[in-house]
Amino acid sequence: MRTLFVGAGATGGYFGGRLAEAGRDVTFLVRPARAATLAARGLRIHSPAGQSTIAVRTVTAGEIDGPYDLIVLAVKSYGLDGALRDLKPAVGPGTVIVPLLNGMRHIDALVSAFGPAHVYGGVCMIAGTLTDEGDVVQLTGLQRLAYGPLDGGPDPRLPAVTEALSGADFDSEGTTAITRQMWEKWLFLASLGVVTTLMRSPVGEVLAAPGGPAFTDRVIAEAVAIVTAAGHPPREQALTFLRGSITNARKVPTTSSMYRDMQAGRPVEADAIVGDLVAHAERLGVDAPLYAAAYTNLSVYSRSR
């Protein structure tokens, strides 16, 4: 499958890079500065398993040479509108788009831009960041992709999409339950995001502080109440994974991409990850004071940076 990764940052660079390394037909749609960096340095991935330098094919917006079979969208929420404009020439009648963004509201933007037949759901599990030089850093061993039709299928394109996104050095799952996985991922990531950005610390530091464990429990309880009221109660296994990750954070440095971005003075995805949950809480009459405070805190940061 001819595959276009839109964005070669922490997530796109990691998963697209690993697929390119495994010999898959991968091209990256990037902006000119990123294209220059990738041409000069290659795509460098630093991971707990070692370092790779991968020669990758790139195109910029004006250079897209016709439709791709598969597009993996890996931009931040604040880059979504521009990316949707730029990738338009890559969407043909049979193109499937798999977004990796956190949250849910990008799905509406994709469906309204390209129609429901083109849009899958997607989840990625990785703790990644970019160095000042533009190298991808995988911070922990977490590396998993899941994707599939939003309506649960069956969809005859899923086996080919699964084949195109498998066989590289990460776990990959084509699923007919992607919507549930996306809500569970949102619950997971928002909880880590609220704990770390409100307290400006990795989860382990919060747990070690007076009141930290109770605060963390209340953040999780608020998120569970919101997503449950929204009609997406998490499965017990998702809660076990979240609680296990919190417990593990006493030993393994655990943060969130929003926290890492905040520490680096970069923009944060406040509206898509926290603001949208606060909007659900208000609409559904769920009391979520910690999420409201976290959203105000992130908005103050965004306005003052």
Ligand SMILES: NC(=O)C1=CN([C@@H]2O[C@H](COP(=O)(O)OP(=O)(O)OC[C@H]3O[C@@H](n4cnc5c(N)ncnc54)[C@H](OP(=O)(O)O)[C@@H]3O)[C@@H](O)[C@H]2O)C=CC1
């Ligand atoms: N980082 C993480 O650990 C995780 C992140 N996520 C989610 O994945 C999504 C992507 O995050 P992440 O990869 O970390 O973000 P990054 O900021 O690392 O990468 C995003 C990339 O998108 C590029 N980009 C933006 N607009 C365009 C465009 N119009 N055309 C081409 N490229 C474009 C940017 O390029 P440029 O250099 O030109 O600005 C940038 O390199 C987010 O929603 C995030 O929440 C999910 C799981 C883990």
Ligand SMILES: CC(C)(CO)C(=O)C(=O)O
């Ligand atoms: C999985 C997790 C929490 C990894 O950092 C993430 O999705 C994020 O930080 O954006």
